[in-house]
Amino acid sequence: MVGALDPTPATAGTPGSVYHESGYAGLIWHLHNPQCKAPTSIAGMDTWAGNQLFNTAKVVIGTTNGLHYTLSNQELAKPFDDLITTGTAALYNRVTVPLLGLVLIVSSLILFPLIWRGNLARISRKALMALGGLWLASATFFTPLLYTHVLDRVLITGTSQVQADLLSAVRIEQQHTLPTLLHESVVYRNWVSGQFGSPDSEQAQQYARDLARSQGFTKTEAAAGQVTVAQKKQDYLALRGKIGDSTAYADGGSGARTGYGLLAFLQSVVYGMFQLLVKLGILLAQVILRVVVLAGPVLGLVAIVHHGVLRAVGRAVAAAVFTAILFAVLAGVHTLALNWILETSNGLSAAFEMFLATAVAAVLILAGKPLFRIRQLADLTAEIASTSLPAVRGGFWERLRLPFPHPLALAGGAAIPGMQAAIIPKGPRPETHTFDTSALDDTVVVSHGVTVRAKDGHEKKSGGPVVFKVAPWATPEQIVQYEDYVAVANEALAAGALSRTGRVSTTKNALSLEIETAIYREKERAKAAKTPYKGVAGHGPDASWTGRGEAYKWIDMDSRVNGSLGGQNSRYRIGYKPTVFALQYVSQEQADQAAEYRRRRAEGDPHDA
Structure with missing residues (x-):
């Protein structure tokens, strides 16, 4: 085995040594x-x-x-270079060339709404990225060994x-x-x-x-x-x-x-x-x-x-x-x-x-x-x-295994004893808390009236602020959901309900199954109480911060908002310990729209949507 790992050719080792001999x-x-x-x-x-x-x-x-x-x-380089020369040619001729026309059509359809609205900035950016992809495909085919040799140097x-x-x-x-x-x-x-x-x-x-x-x-x-x-x-x-x-x-x-x-x-x-x-x-x-x-x-x-x-x-x-x-x-x-x-x-x-x-x-x-x-x-x-590759959700085996972790939920949709849920009501602004923001600077962030400054690159450290950005496409109702999520996250932080080890992984482990089970049970509970969710049963805050499948509070959340918040959680390394949760708006107009939406909803304005 050692001879396979280290063949020790005739030139290996300092001359005169046992290793060389x-x-x-x-x-x-x-x-x-x-x-x-x-x-x-x-x-x-x-x-x-x-x-x-x-x-x-x-x-x-x-x-x-x-x-x-x-x-x-x-x-290692020599056998790999032969593979690269033949492999890139095969992939380019058999995959890239036949599908290039279809991909360009899809790309033009994506650009069409931006062209219709005259959004020149996003058109230029997307077109430049598309040209970059075309360059990557072509360059690795025509001169594959050029890049490997440059990198080898x-x-x-x-x-x-x-x-x-x-x-x-x-x-x-x-x-x-x-x-x-x-x-x-x-x-x-x-x-x-x-x-x-x-x-x-x-x-x-x-x-x-x-x-x-x-x-x-x-x-x-x-x-x-x-x-x-x-x-x-x-x-x-x-x-x-x-x-x-x-x-x-x-x-x-x-x-x-x-x-x-x-x-x-x-x-x-x-x-x-x-x-x-x-x-x-x-x-x-x-x-x-x-x-x-x-x-x-x-x-x-x-x-x-x-x-x-x-x-x-x-x-x-x-x-x-x-x-x-x-x-x-x-x-x-x-x-x-x-x-x-x-x-x-x-x-x-x-x-x-x-x-x-x-x-x-x-x-x-x-x-x-x-x-x-x-x-x-x-x-x-x-x-x-x-x-x-596109994300894969809910495969066949996951559907088969889903009922087994929660047999109590199979009794005619009845509520499970001892289970509590706290759905954020569509009413007045949730309770807010005060946090130490002395360590934050540079980027202005507003979270329910609390202005803080988030330091650039903070997500790479072992702890600090967690900043969520409101998506540009968010409607006033969706912006309010962002605000509710941040408020609940800060409430959980103040209550000591977050994971003591910081952010944890929720991918392909026991916690992921626990999360699926908790969501299933919460939906069944809401159906039994005749208050079904209009959107998704969202964790407030995300399970990666609490380390538990059961939510600190459940939030009735739009699926796009839930996906946006979940994706932003991944910007923070495993073990990252939050000191404050904050929200960053695209513009002050978004904050004003959310405040106006809350006011109308509290007054029962039928046109609050």
Whole structure:
């Protein structure tokens, strides 16, 4: 398995090192009994358990080194480029060209109402986005490899040069230093310790390399094919006779191999895991960019009509390039620190080396957030797919499973005991609360008469204001629903009814089923009470803020308003903790229309709609 993850070609590793000579071959512990007696169960278990832990460490190091050479030698780019050349041509000729006329007709129909109203600004913007989609489809077909090669210069050549300049400044060779260092410190030295007791002992210095050669084939021997297994056995027996029985480590009876295997596993995590994460991030960035180019003809076709695809593609490409550059710099800094920590002339103990390496890795993880950025790349890629495809609602299996979570609701539509609902009445303005708005600035927002200022980019932080924007198409009645929603959200915030961990995910988890169940039960309750909903049963506030399927208060809401509010919730990261909910109008005219609508409704004006 390690050989599949890290093939260790002849050029891999610093010349003269064990990694360069034989890779991982022969680095395994055996029980040796010169008197041919049955081995003790303790020695057998110790060697077996030590080998399992040692193999796990080799898998981690092999994966890290394999990714290192895959990226530095551009082994992934070559097969992908062949796929891109043929794939983009097939997609363009078989999908884009036949459907282009139909898509352009649909695009013109979308523009027709704007042309009729003379809305030149929106016409120009939509036409420009449509041209961008057409350019994306055409450019990825005619010159697909141009973009991959340009991006490779940034992701591979550029990032490698950054690392090389950083390491060459302290006289460290860039390509082979890290793999050799990890192999030497984690794999080879621990193997020698389990075989001779210490990598610095006299026997280890004299016989360790020869013992490794006798237990496996070197790269040169494997390529020539002239050395046989029988010759290796003779070499092993002759070497074993030279070593003698002066130490129990050589026979495997010392009982220390499990400890050395565990030490190797811990060191592989401490020394190699950060490098593994950043190299996975760079590899993922490469794959994302090539997939975008490969799917460019189809993405461009969809972008002519649905302009959000272009924005999603732009965000994914920008995030991939930024992540690759950031990870390359962090990997260079980590290699530099690791080389100093593991330098044998420093005389540091193994425990202190691991402590320093853990501290350095922790600081770099906090600075670069590799797991978060890898997840971000995956989310942005998923956003491209979700933006390109229409949303799927209420599939066949969902209809089948819907009645089962709430059997009490099947009793003739009767109300379920113990269930309460609070529908916002279409009457006077709901109760308002006062919130601390000292941390808000820049964008003027009005929420039921409370003017606050929302700081730009606040949705990216761990907490702060949550600002909902009223849609330009909203009627006075719909604007009032926006206001009611914000008022209920602030009421829930003041009552401590929101999730303590901040915003939670409501997609494809247990909470999503709980939400469906609660909505179903609430609709059945309203029907039984002969007060059915005119719109949808909306959560006030959204379940992603409360973390519960049951609403703090139910709001009779127009479906478009409900969709608008739900979509705006996704602008805030998981774990975001709101300090205030606010509403932003398109213009002061919207606020005035909502106030006039409330006044007429309170007076019972028959023309309030």
